[in-house]
Amino acid sequence: MPASLDLCDIRKSFGSTEIIKGVSLTIAPGEFIVFVGPSGCGKSTLLRMIAGLEDITSGQLRFDDVVVNDWDPARRRIGMVFQSYALYPHMSVEQNIGFGLKLAKKSKAEIMVRVDQALSVLQLTPLRHHKPSQLSGGQRQRVAIGRAIVRNPNVFLFDEPLSNLDAALRGQMRMEIGKLHQHLKNTVIYVTHDQVEAMTLADRIVVFEGGVIRQVGTPVELYDHPANRFVAGFIGTPTMGFLSGRVAATAQGEGVALDAAGGQAITLPGDLRRVAHGAALTLGLRPEHCVVCPPDQTMLSGTVVMLERLGAETFAFIDLPATPAPVAVRLDGGERSLVAGQRTGLRFDIERAHIFDADGNSISSSAS
Amino acid sequence: MRPSQHSSLPLRLALYALMVLLAVVFMFPFLFMLVSSLKSNDAIFADVSSWRALLPVGPLTGANYANAFLRGNIGHYLANSVLITVVSVGLGLVVNSLAAFALARLEWRGKQVALTLLVILLVVPFEAISVPLMLLVAKLPGIGFGGDGVHVVRSWLDTLYVQVLPFVANAFSIYLFHQFFRDIPKDFDDAAYVDGATPLQVYIHIIVPSSRPVFATVTILQALTMWNQYLWPLIAVPGEGARPLMVGMQQFFAARQTAWGEVMAYATLSTVPVLIAFVVFQRWFVRSVIGSGVKG
Ligand SMILES: Nc1ncnc2c1ncn2[C@@H]1O[C@H](COP(=O)(O)OP(=O)(O)OP(=O)(O)O)[C@@H](O)[C@H]1O
Ligand SMILES: [Mg+2]
Numbered sequence: 236m237p238a239s240l241d242l243c244d245i246r247k248s249f250g251s252t253e254i255i256k257g258v259s260l261t262i263a264p265g266e267f268i269v270f271v272g273p274s275g276c277g278k279s280t281l282l283r284m285i286a287g288l289e290d291i292t293s294g295q296l297r298f299d300d301v302v303v304n305d306w307d308p309a310r311r312r313i314g315m316v317f318q319s320y321a322l323y324p325h326m327s328v329e330q331n332i333g334f335g336l337k338l339a340k341k342s343k344a345e346i347m348v349r350v351d352q353a354l355s356v357l358q359l360t361p362l363r364h365h366k367p368s369q370l371s372g373g374q375r376q377r378v379a380i381g382r383a384i385v386r387n388p389n390v391f392l393f394d395e396p397l398s399n400l401d402a403a404l405r406g407q408m409r410m411e412i413g414k415l416h417q418h419l420k421n422t423v424i425y426v427t428h429d430q431v432e433a434m435t436l437a438d439r440i441v442v443f444e445g446g447v448i449r450q451v452g453t454p455v456e457l458y459d460h461p462a463n464r465f466v467a468g469f470i471g472t473p474t475m476g477f478l479s480g481r482v483a484a485t486a487q488g489e490g491v492a493l494d495a496a497g498g499q500a501i502t503l504p505g506d507l508r509r510v511a512h513g514a515a516l517t518l519g520l521r522p523e524h525c526v527v528c529p530p531d532q533t534m535l536s537g538t539v540v541m542l543e544r545l546g547a548e549t550f551a552f553i554d555l556p557a558t559p560a561p562v563a564v565r566l567d568g569g570e571r572s573l574v575a576g577q578r579t580g581l582r583f584d585i586e587r588a589h590i591f592d593a594d595g596n597s598i599s600s601s602a603s
Numbered sequence: 604m605r606p607s608q609h610s611s612l613p614l615r616l617a618l619y620a621l622m623v624l625l626a627v628v629f630m631f632p633f634l635f636m637l638v639s640s641l642k643s644n645d646a647i648f649a650d651v652s653s654w655r656a657l658l659p660v661g662p663l664t665g666a667n668y669a670n671a672f673l674r675g676n677i678g679h680y681l682a683n684s685v686l687i688t689v690v691s692v693g694l695g696l697v698v699n700s701l702a703a704f705a706l707a708r709l710e711w712r713g714k715q716v717a718l719t720l721l722v723i724l725l726v727v728p729f730e731a732i733s734v735p736l737m738l739l740v741a742k743l744p745g746i747g748f749g750g751d752g753v754h755v756v757r758s759w760l761d762t763l764y765v766q767v768l769p770f771v772a773n774a775f776s777i778y779l780f781h782q783f784f785r786d787i788p789k790d791f792d793d794a795a796y797v798d799g800a801t802p803l804q805v806y807i808h809i810i811v812p813s814s815r816p817v818f819a820t821v822t823i824l825q826a827l828t829m830w831n832q833y834l835w836p837l838i839a840v841p842g843e844g845a846r847p848l849m850v851g852m853q854q855f856f857a858a859r860q861t862a863w864g865e866v867m868a869y870a871t872l873s874t875v876p877v878l879i880a881f882v883v884f885q886r887w888f889v890r891s892v893i894g895s896g897v898k899g
Pocket of ligand 2: 278279280394
């Protein structure tokens with residue numbers, strides 16, 4: 236049975252350093268949750284705490300409303316897939332998959348039936364007598380998944396399971412994991428660095444930074460309505476472009492004076508009364524909401540530093556004055572003649588720009 | 604070592620010559636022992652300063668070997684040594700690898716202190732503790748298995764187990780195991796815990812099967828040490844009943860004139876089991892020495 240999970244103000248310290256700084260999250264049965272965040276933000280640590288491999292310093296972890304803080308991993312009935320796969324090197328594929336059942340003292344016949352079933356779901360039957368060292372990366376990955384599913388766990392934990400595979404295989408395994416989840420309907424927590432994995436697999440994505448949750452939401456919610464500048468910059472490839480400025484009066488009312496435009500102001504839609512006059516603001520621009528134009532038709536102009544041609548689409552990265560990172564623009568149709576080093580103008584759709592205050596929190600009318 | 608196929612002929616010849624020379628140097632005492640064990644005392648002294656000392660020439664005899672058994676009681680000592688070696692190595696493998704497992708793979712308070720103590724123990728030579736240890740075991744009550752059945756004895760002296768128990772736990776063995784276990788990825792343990800294993804099951808099913816080379820290394824080093832024990836039995840085993848092989852040799856020196864032929868026969872019989880074991884386990888031995896070298 237898929238379990239529901241409740242994390243209540245979970246904290247973790249190693250010695251005197253706090254790594255997980257109060258995480259609260261509710262996960263519905265059968266939900267596919269993806270953890271993302273920069274390296275070292277504590278994703279693996281939190282996953283290991285859920286697995287029972289790491290003590291919980293404070294807070295409560297509940298499975299189906301039962302507190303499991305002190306349960307050992309086996310009792311929690313989780314299946315875990317490690318980044319390194321951690322297949323037992325001296326055991327064959329079927330022994331690896333059946334090890335947990337053997338420890339649980341299941342009968343030989345039952346072990347055989349369940350191992351056979353896992354082998355056939357994962358198309359590993361012809362490899363059952365092989366040792367892990369005789370398998371390819373993708374096959375090892377499947378054995379690791381087989382070991383996790385054979386005990387029919389309440390919760391599946393994946394820690395960057397595909398990061399050791401090449402791009403093609405990663406795409407294929409991603410699809411298989413998605414299909415497996417649709418088939419088994421277990422609760423899944425999946426840690427990844429890969430945007431595509433996160434966006435395609437997740438029911439909800441949890442974005443971490445420095446041991447705290449920055450935002451939880453469906454992939455589309457996070458993309459369209461990032462709650463803060465960190466999430467806005469973290470989700471989406473190429474990353475959102477950021478323009479700094481301050482609140483200023485314009486002819487039409489309230490607006491923002493952009494540093495990149497030498498202080499020229501642009502009118503903002505919506506209500507900015509919450510923000511003090513003169514306060515710092517940041518505009519966030521998705522590449523698909525910007526267009527290039529001749530430099531004399533706009534107040535923003537800069538140099539093309541790089542073109543990223545991906546076949547189906549092309550992105551131009553434009554270096555603007557007083558802007559720390561180049562702003563990405565998705566080119567469609569006409570402007571394909573653009574070359575690196577060229578001067579160009581940039582316009583954007585102010586209605587779709589994200590607006591962040593000095594603390595990085597979203598104040599766009601479009602933010603939920 | 605084999606001279607590389609690519610080196611020039613003179614270089615290869617020189618390397619082979621060097622290896623032959625080394626082999627001769629190492630073989631010399633062994634050959635002398637073997638040959639002398641087949642000669643009478645007079646013949647040994649007659650041949651000692653010529654090449655004949657290394658060749659089985661002249662009147663040969665098996666009497667020395669017969670005497671090693673009849674006069675020297677070697678069968679009894681041999682049995683004692685085999686028993687002492689097998690039991691102490693067997694117990695040592697279990698005890699030391701479990702201790703190393705706790706030190707390398709489990710988290711517990713005081714672990715760092717225990718590790719430091721272990722390293723300190725590494726540098727204490729046995730000679731330094733042999734006398735206090737003797738004073739201790741002399742006063743420990745033990746169990747005797749004499750003619751009148753099992754009974755309590757007043758001291759551990761003159762027993763077989765006084766030659767085993769002090770050597771079961773061994774700092775160097777723990778250290779070797781620890782070094783090896785430390786390098787096995789922790790993910791294996793975690794995967795096994797998730798699969799429902801207890802720490803002891805992790806040790807049995809994951810750590811031990813992945814550590815054959817270090818078990819071989821420790822077996823060989825510990826077996827050689829136990830087989831060659833001399834100082835401790837000399838101190839702690841004055842009687843004949845529990846006397847081991849190496850100490851047993853001294854009886855030939857006690858007489859007015861040393862019977863060198865019998866000494867050599869005795870020495871040959873003490874060496875042969877080691878040699879057989881070495882040949883049988885040669886593959887393991889070489890690999891484990893290399894393995895432990897790589898592991899540092
Ligand atoms: N056993 C430990 N003792 C001390 N510090 C630890 C321990 N385990 C992890 N840490 C620290 O906790 C922090 C978070 O580590 P964690 O492995 O959870 O990061 P992560 O988000 O999984 O990173 P990555 O994306 O690189 O895998 C790191 O700074 C790490 O140094
Ligand atoms: Mg990690």
